[in-house]
Amino acid sequence: MGSFCGFFMSARPVALVTDLDLAYNILVRDADKFDDRGSYHNKNDDAFAENLWNLEAAEWSVLRRKLAPLFTSEKLKTIFPLIVKIGDELKKQFAAADENEIIIEIHDLCQRYITDVIANCILGLQVNSLQDPSSEFRLFTKKYAMKSCSTWTYTLMQWKPELARRWHLTQTFDKVRDFYYRVIGGTIVEREKKKYKRNDLMTRLIELKNAKVKANRLSLDEIIVNSALFFEAGYEPSASILTYAFFELGLEQLVQNKLRREITDVLKRHNGKLTYEAMEEMKYLDMVILETLRKYCIYPYIERVANDDYITNVEDFIIFKDTKVVIPIEAIHHDSDYNERPTAFIPTRFETEKLQSRHPCACLPFGAGPRNCIGMRFAKLMIGVALIALLSEYKFDLSSKCTLVMESQKTACF
Numbered sequence: 001m002g003s004f005c006g007f008f009m010s011a012r013p014v015a016l017v018t019d020l021d022l023a024y025n026i027l028v029r030d031a032d033k034f035d036d037r038g039s040y041h042n043k044n045d046d047a048f049a050e051n052l053w054n055l056e057a058a059e060w061s062v063l064r065r066k067l068a069p070l071f072t073s074e075k076l077k078t079i080f081p082l083i084v085k086i087g088d089e090l091k092k093q094f095a096a097a098d099e100n101e102i103i104i105e106i107h108d109l110c111q112r113y114i115t116d117v118i119a120n121c122i123l124g125l126q127v128n129s130l131q132d133p134s135s136e137f138r139l140f141t142k143k144y145a146m147k148s149c150s151t152w153t154y155t156l157m158q159w160k161p162e163l164a165r166r167w168h169l170t171q172t173f174d175k176v177r178d179f180y181y182r183v184i185g186g187t188i189v190e191r192e193k194k195k196y197k198r199n200d201l202m203t204r205l206i207e208l209k210n211a212k213v214k215a216n217r218l219s220l221d222e223i224i225v226n227s228a229l230f231f232e233a234g235y236e237p238s239a240s241i242l243t244y245a246f247f248e249l250g251l252e253q254l255v256q257n258k259l260r261r262e263i264t265d266v267l268k269r270h271n272g273k274l275t276y277e278a279m280e281e282m283k284y285l286d287m288v289i290l291e292t293l294r295k296y297c298i299y300p301y302i303e304r305v306a307n308d309d310y311i312t313n314v315e316d317f318i319i320f321k322d323t324k325v326v327i328p329i330e331a332i333h334h335d336s337d338y339n340e341r342p343t344a345f346i347p348t349r350f351e352t353e354k355l356q357s358r359h360p361c362a363c364l365p366f367g368a369g370p371r372n373c374i375g376m377r378f379a380k381l382m383i384g385v386a387l388i389a390l391l392s393e394y395k396f397d398l399s400s401k402c403t404l405v406m407e408s409q410k411t412a413c414f
């Protein structure tokens with residue numbers, strides 16, 4: 001690949017950056033010059049879309065500072081037992097299906113597991129979609145979580161945002177907004193009334209609502225809008241990666257055996273109990289997750305917008321103010337210059353010694369820099385716990401009904 005090229009989307013110039021040093025400079029070193037993603041949002045007509053993902057630099061940095069402490073290792077350690085409990089439920093559902101010889105569609109099972117973990121640990125809701133696939137929350141997310149406006153509307157929002165705002169175009173469906181307001185708003189009101197607290201992130205969010213220092217406070221709307229975003233941004237990517245991990249482990253029996261050996265050995269050292277510390281010891285598990293994220297790039301690219309003219313490290317090239325920058329992470333992950341034998345599933349490419357000689361931008365499944373994925377650690381925990389729960393007891397093989405050629409749904413985002 002060359003360093004970068006440019007193209008026009010409608011009348012809007014876009015710089016497609018493929019040079020890893022330049023990508024690093026944009027995302028990390030000079031992140032203050034590319035502090036916005038350039039996503040469409042429409043404050044007047046769609047307050048629900050005023051979330052961490054969409055907000056521009058000034059408002060985003062205030063909000064990110066308030067929300068980031070929710071996802072530190074310390075905080076996640078306190079909710080880890082909740083994730084393990086849902087992992088146990090996953091195992092139970094799997095065992096029941098196994099006993100009754102029911103064929104399980106693994107993606108559906110992974111979606112229900114991830115739904116329960118995010119709803120339980122962040123939104124503070126016990127939706128039990130693993131036990132009850134027709135629970136209200138599951139049916140709602142199945143129908144609406146990935147539904148977006150028409151391609152034409154989306155294109156107009158991206159390339160003529162001022163016109164789209166003048167035409168009052170919005171991304172949020174009324175039904176979706178009303179649903180989240182009812183379920184999340186209802187939980188907050190109920191918890192405050194009963195002074196109910198437990199070890200989940202909703203408790204922390206409510207504490208922020210009532211923070212003594214005004215600068216740290218979150219409004220009720222901010223909590224609802226951003227916890228809905230955590231669900232929307234985390235649900236399908238995490239469920240898909242977990243599904244792909246099972247698929248690859250079914251294909252690669254040696255990798256599966258090695259991973260199971262690690263899980264069994266570590267659990268034995270911890271008296272059979274899955275703790276946060278035990279999971280941290282599972283280095284090969286982390287490599288399997290990273291390799292799945294590399295091979296199956298859920299977000300094919302990340303975006304930034306230059307807030308000023310920017311002289312690049314590539315001779316004679318300037319990225320002009322307001323130019324959209326696209327970093328094609330899927331292409332980078334599959335470029336043999338950066339990832340040898342890119343179509344093969346090789347978790348050991350993420351061994352510590354090898355990582356030291358890799359470019360920090362050769363694998364970017366969660367983006368990079370201050371605007372990277374806030375839920376990265378949480379996502380890896382959810383995926384890891386599910387793999388441990390099932391691999392510790394079961395051997396996975398591909399079903400005869402499983403096709404090896406992947407077909408994408410034309411309307412799907414992930």
Ligand code: HEM
Nearest residue numbers: 053230233234237238299302366367368371372373375379
């Ligand atoms: C395997 C699962 C996941 C993948 C692959 C993933 C990937 C990403 C990527 C590529 C970005 C853009 C980063 C950038 O622009 O540099 C992002 C942003 C984000 N993700 Fe994730 N994500 C995952 C799970 C989650 C989860 C579980 C949550 C919720 C807790 C979450 C919440 C967010 C949010 C709120 C942002 C916007 C951050 C900001 O602008 O400050 N993600 N994610």
